[in-house]
Amino acid sequence: MHKPLFTPRNNYEIYLVNRFTVHNLLHHIIYLAQTTHHITVDTESDLFTNRPALIQIEFIQEKLSTIILVETFHLPIDEQSLEFWLIRSIFKYILQPNKTIYCWGDAEEEFKKFLIYRLYTDDILKVPYMVNIQDKFKRWHRIEIGYYETSMNKWGLQMAIYVIYNEFLDKTQRLNIWSRGLHRRNNKEDDDKILSMIYYATNDCLSVTKLAVTIHQLIIRKEKRKHMAMNNTNTKHIPSLHEQYHQYLQNYISKSTKEQQQSNCDNLLTIRPFQPLKSFRICPIHHLTSLEHLLPIVELCHSTQKFSIDIERKFETQQLILIKIELVQVEQVESIVLYLEVLNLFLLDTPLFLVVQKLLKNIFLPWKKIIIWSNENKEDLQALVQYKFLSESILNDTNIMELQAPFKQWYHKTFKHNVNCKVPSSDKEDSCCCTCPYRPYKNMNDKWALYKAINHVFNEFVSKSYGSHINYLQNIIYSVHRCLAVTKLSNVIELDWTMEQLHQFKKCHQE
Ligand SMILES: [Zn+2]
Structure with a gap:
């Protein structure tokens, strides 16, 4: 039985x-x-x-x-x-x-x-x-x-x-x-x-x-999230974990008895889950996707002017597996993220292939704007040529904006070296002498990783790479988060936020 x-x-x-x-x-x-x-x-x-x-x-x-x-x-x-x-x-x-x-x-x-x-x-x-x-x-x-x-x-x-x-x-x-x-x-x-x-x-x-x-020992209510760090509106700068760890080591070494101070500091240990700018829907595209499902999306891509793209490689083999495309539509309350499973390929010239090709051609047009994090991601888009979705010339004519370098510029301008740092605050570059805990890179040629950018600007968590999670669905959501994170950061760069604006944003959206 x-x-x-x-x-x-x-x-x-x-x-x-x-x-x-x-x-x-x-x-x-x-x-x-x-x-x-x-x-x-x-x-x-x-x-x-x-x-x-x-x-x-x-x-x-x-x-x-x-x-x-x-x-x-x-x-x-x-x-x-x-x-x-x-x-x-x-x-x-x-x-x-x-x-x-x-x-x-x-x-x-x-x-x-x-x-x-x-x-x-x-x-x-x-x-x-x-x-x-x-x-x-x-x-x-x-x-x-x-x-x-x-x-x-x-x-x-x-x-x-x-x-x-x-x-x-x-x-x-x-x-x-x-x-x-x-x-x-x-x-x-x-x-x-x-x-x-x-x-x-x-x-x-x-x-x-x-x-x-x-047995009524536990009544589950929606947890009210406490944001201890944010309650204090006088806090101009929330210490990063690096700073807090530094503080911990200092206390450890000096065997300081100022326990109160230590616990205040620990209360600020807050990294939130990633929050997209708006809610989103995932549209998976693979060899089993139905045409009826896709056709309205093709139209939607036609009328959309701006996209964020993120690309995923398998960690072990570096094989390209996913392309995620967010349709960035300011007027919509909800975002749509296309989740293109490159590994589950479509057979050439089947109706499905042709529809996906049409969809991509509606995105990769010279007058549309495509945001991508790094130059490597940009090169990864060659896969679309390889799989015959796009021609080389279409891809070359597209306006693809890489965010990594402008982000670095913005970050340096906004998060200047502090007074205790050996590098003068007028000097914007990273330097090996820098002791600022909120500047994680110490070499002027270092490139920002997307997850670190989100972490340092918004104190939020996006996972680093695909497949690091046991739960399959969670992997998909984290993966889509990385695409939405590109959009979130592009907003900051395009509008050239000041520290004050960033602070206001966090106050409104994270409390
Ligand atoms: Zn510094």
Whole structure:
């Protein structure tokens, strides 16, 4: 007899946290840790040795929960490194008095097992409000049916899920070597095994959350996002993470006792998720797209004058896989982003091919304006010639504006060297002597990466490259965000925003 498999109550995304996790992602997780009030935790230890190896944390949100799997065997080796500090910051914000932590069992005991990794200290484990769902469930169920079904014994999570939802929570991966590392190996057998371990670890959190809601221990409301940094309108400049880390090191070295000052500084540790200028719709184009779906888009491209384009290569092979084109229409409330899957190619001269060709010809016209981040991206557009969508001459006649260099100019003009910097503020170039923390590049030939530009101008997170995420849909959204980020930055450059305008924009849109 097959029981239906366990289904979580909400959608979710999963991230691995280890020494290879990129900074931007860690900033994003810190942001979640700051703004989420309801959290479920679970942990896993290795089979045979019983070494604590994995901490699972669910940041519970109404629509999309985020689950992080902290691989404690694979933390950064240097405890004074920025990476280690960022990971420690996640726990710092979780273990706060305004947080409620749900666990199947005693969360404090679970956390204690991991003290050896020095991600947090013993004394702050009593700070958050911890709810033992295993105990609460037992009491709730007794009231529901009138007696203790398990008598003196504790409830198993699998049994509770079965009794309440008639669903099967698969526990076969529980006894495992969790310290092996959960990254992909590009070997089907290993990857299947790892994937089922990840799902087991994730479901152990999601199932506790689901029960917590059912037994009324958890009421999920839309989280009101607090923007601590933005509340203080006197703050002219929000310290970047580089500055804050610098401050942390200073305090560490001087063993300063000015704890208040430190905590004020940490409150400013805010990197937001990327916010496009307006909401958007994604229009996927591949060999299965229907013609009826595409024809109105062809017309729309005809009437649109401005486009932002971003191109994606596969990280491992550098193979070109995606072209994303945003139709920038000022008068529309919503943007449309074409999501052209180059790998799922169209056969030459099929009706679909001809329609896509027509669509692209409506975009690549001499009087239209196309914005692209870098010169490399511009060269990537040659693929359209290669695949016979456009001719060489059409592409050459198009007005393609590269944003990277003008952005650098604007940034230098707007974020001048500060008074403490050895480089005089009249000197606009990057220099190896520069100590300004908000100027990440120190060589005058360095080129700005798109994600860094968004990060430094708007304090927002866009992921760096395609496919860094386990969740397929999330990869698509992040990828589209990179295209929308080009539009957002092009606005700043074209209108030549001052620091004051930027500040006003953030005040209006990020609070
Ligand atoms: Zn400087």
